[in-house]
Amino acid sequence: MRLRYAGACRVCGVELPAKVEAVYERTTKTVRCVSHDVYPAVEPAVVEVVEPAVVEVVAPGVVEVVESGTAGASARREFERRKAKREERIRTKHPKLGGLMLAVSEEQQSTTAWDIGALGEEKLGKGLNRLASDRLRLLHDRRIPRSTANIDHLAVTASGVYVIDAKKYRGRPHLKIEGGLFRPRVERLIVGSRDCTKLVDGVLKQVDVVRGLLDDDVPVHGVLCFVEADWPLIGGTFTTRGVQTLWPKKLYPKLQAEGPFTADAVAEIHLRLAHALRPA
Known part of the structure; x- marks a missing residue:
């Protein structure tokens, strides 16, 4: 074959x-x-x-x-699990009308959120896979040890390791800064009208996990990648608390940039992370 x-x-x-x-x-x-x-x-x-x-x-x-793992695999499984559980519950409770009720009703928002999340990870994963090379190796959907959380994507590149959180949100991401001279400076990530600052906190925790697995001379970069947000034609990207916020076309050149790590070094780092962070 x-x-x-x-x-x-x-x-x-x-x-x-x-x-x-x-x-x-x-x-x-x-x-x-x-x-x-x-x-x-x-x-x-x-x-x-x-x-x-x-x-x-x-x-x-x-x-x-x-x-390497499958992008969005764990989110996709959770969506299918919740969907099947709802269907079983309705068909059991309403044997005759269950099919009709399922056809005319919609999934709960808490269930569709898993589907949306999986779609975002899958879309970004396909784009990242097209970039793969000896000096750009990928890991998708990795489980964080002793935690229920996972890392969407890891890119091991010539310039370091990128911890990438994929999001499929509507609205325009922007940075809102409060405070300054007489008050503590506070940066908030806003997408549309939603306060999504907790997303930055999540990426920083993932970065800390990955940094703890590597030598001190390996840079670890945190990235929030919004795959279908309302980005402006000019500019739009920004960094908050060290986490780069951008979209796929802005991310890809960063991953392909030259750096100090050889193909052998990239392979070694990739192997170490693959052993420590198993597929979710």
């Missing part, structure tokens, strides 16, 4: 890129070159094919598959 995702031959260890013809062994979830019909006596390293994944060379002859 033609491989949908990259892997490595379980016999000789040769990397097999996506779309190349190879033999996929369903029982062990491994791949091998089409030329290997007889297995050697020594036990080879087993490489699992994960969707989607990046193959990391940990040491000479040792290959590890890093699961």
Whole structure:
């Protein structure tokens, strides 16, 4: 078959890129070159094919598959769970009219919020995946240890690590500053008419988690990315308490910028974060 995702031959260890013809062994979830019909006596390293994944060379002859994760996966699961639970409740309570009631009624706002959140993460995830390279590696939807929270996207780049929170909000994001000379300066993030300052607090907590996993010389940047907000034609981006607030087209060049980290260094940081922050 033609491989949908990259892997490595379980016999000789040769990397097999996506779309190349190879033999996929369903029982062990491994791949091998089409030329290997007889297995050697020594036990080879087993490489699992994960969707989607990046193959990391940990040491000479040792290959590890890093699961990048699926953008919006946990939010999508929660939406489907709530939707199914509501449908079951209504059909159980109203066996005859349940289908009609579901057809003419709408989901609760607390349920649709999960769908909207998943859509925002999925849309940004697709854009980020198109940028992926040896010096721009991604992790999506990662669980924060000892917490119910998760990190939407992590981008490990030549210039450092970006902790990215994706939001699908309506309205124009802007910064409202209060206080100054005689009162403490207070910055508030406003989207439309909503006070969304807590979003900045959330990103700062995520940045602290990621920073605690890395060496001091690795910069960690916090980003709030509004995928469908009412941004102005000129300007619009701003930074509040160190968190950059922008939209995808403004984010992508930052991730692709040159920096001090080599491809090997990016791979090492990416692997460390993937081990510490598992898929949500």
